[in-house]
Amino acid sequence: MSSFLASELKALGVEIELRYLGKQEGTEVDLPPIILGKFGNDPEKRTILVYGHYDVQPALVEDGWDTEPFKLIEKDDKLIGRGSTDDKGPVIGWVNVLEAHKKAGIEFPVNLVMCFEGMEEYGSDGLEDLVKAEKDKYFKDVDATCICDNYWLGTTHPVLTYGVRGCSYYSITVSGPSADLHSGIFGGMVSEPLIDLTHILSKLVSPQGEILIPGVMDLVAPLTDDEAKLYDSIKYSMQDLFDATGSQTNLHDDVKPSLMARWRYPTLSLHGVEGAFSAAGAKTVIPAKVSGKFSIRTVPNMTPRELDALVFKYINDEWAKLNSKNKMEVKLLHDGMWWVSDPSHWNYEAAKKATKSVWGVDPDYTREGGSIPITLTFEEELKRNVILLPMGRGDDGAHSINEKLDMSNYINGIKTLSAYLHYISVEPATST
Structure with a gap:
């Protein structure tokens, strides 16, 4: 190219x-x-x-x-x-x-x-x-x-x-056995990395899109009256959202909160799991090592290092609650400012x-x-x-x-x- x-x-x-x-x-x-x-x-x-x-x-x-x-x-x-x-x-x-x-x-x-x-x-x-x-x-x-x-x-x-918006992209890697294991032989005998990972991922964001990491929303610049008025004249409808997504899976019922969620508030999205079985058919394997990927879209006045500190502390605290014998590492893969x-x-x-x-x-x-x-x-x-x-x-x-x-x-x-x-x-x- x-x-x-x-x-x-x-x-x-x-x-x-x-x-x-x-x-x-x-x-x-x-x-x-x-x-x-x-x-x-x-x-x-x-x-x-x-x-x-x-x-x-x-x-x-x-x-x-x-x-x-x-x-x-x-x-x-x-x-x-x-x-x-x-x-x-x-x-x-x-x-x-x-x-x-x-x-x-x-x-x-x-x-x-x-x-x-x-x-x-x-x-x-x-x-x-x-x-x-x-x-x-x-x-x-x-x-x-x-x-x-x-x-x-x-x-x-x-x-x-x-x-x-900016974007901070993270990975959570959980590792345990030295190799993938047969679930019929070892299931129930070992801590499974994928079970631990999915538990941690479920603690990051609610099905309604609420970021569950304490302190993240406190970093956001408050909404002013003048800024709020800017949304009133935007030529956009909920049908535009339906057409763009090919569905009616909207989290908000009105245009204004929908646009604010897209532009001026942070969001957390889960992107995938590396290392887990994902092909067609059935494979009864316990993966030895898996990595979950997620990102947070950032807005004024959030700074990457403040956000990193909140993310790392929260995930490490949630991991400690599991009392798992597996190992966990959370990393920032890359970031960009708003x-x-x-x-x-x-x-x-x-x-x-x-x-x-x-x-x-x-x-x-x-x-x-x-x-x-x-x-x-x-x-x-x-x-x-x-x-x-x-x-x-x-x-x-x-x-x-x-x-x-x-x-x-x-x-x-x-x-x-x-x-x-x-x-x-x-x-x-x-x-x-």
Whole structure:
């Protein structure tokens, strides 16, 4: 993917650098290169940093896909395949923006600095250090940043996003016997790691979504009246949620608490168990070692180290109550901070005008429940405004089976990105 993307950009006249960042921590696996690119160097023009990622979530046909996930399918005016909306489609959208201007013979309105990575789905390993090292070098002329790596809230109305939640990802590993055991021979004679693990996992979150770890909710910034009013005008319905999930398994019956649960409150999700039998059929085995994975989406004013302390203490306390002879270890696998920007900035004004010119409506201003760790790094290190300008819809199925991007969103998304750059070139700098 890095070779393909670099070649596409080079063919359009982008000056490309591939930055190799060494090995993934704790492994001998090479980190995928970060693609840096520059297009234009006119000192009279603004310089916009665009970011995206060319890596994707894993996908197998047997997960439930209707098609081969790594073969792009065009069906019913949709582009179907892993990465179509997250984030290969939007990244190629930037390539199309350059291509369209070149073919139309239209002068490009800004200077572009590009940063495309291949580790976003695993916490952007290596990118934060690169941004810090290059803030006064490669990125020194950047006036604002645009990230196209999120989605509309629903399916019919465009949005601009000014905040995302952070994410702290943990594992709990329970180990006992030196090897897997026959349950008919050893069941009832030994402490089973999977039984211990499921007991601990059940103590983390309630079926109603309540985080059971004491002190976590105390870290959250209180809701103000002004913030509460922002939710009243958002164009979103419970039907939008039903359509996006394909079910009516909602925890909240109204839009406002649903959106608050998605944007401004932390949530804890269980993601899976490694080491346990998961194939079809029956296998009467007692696994010797199992690891449960869970994450907590973080919000203002939570800090990762405060959260870690609460998580580790609680899990160790619950483990002690079991009096198990197995061994348990809880670890932080990776984390990323939440981010909230200034939606009154000229960066957002340009995006608002671009959205109105393409879609014919003013966009909603939203926050997002997912995590893009590098947003905060760009804003803090470069001291420049960051906007999330999405291409896809809320029902695209990112990270899920049959991921898609509607063709209309793809085409109009390219138009919006182009218009955004043209409005940026003339938008007065009313704020910094």
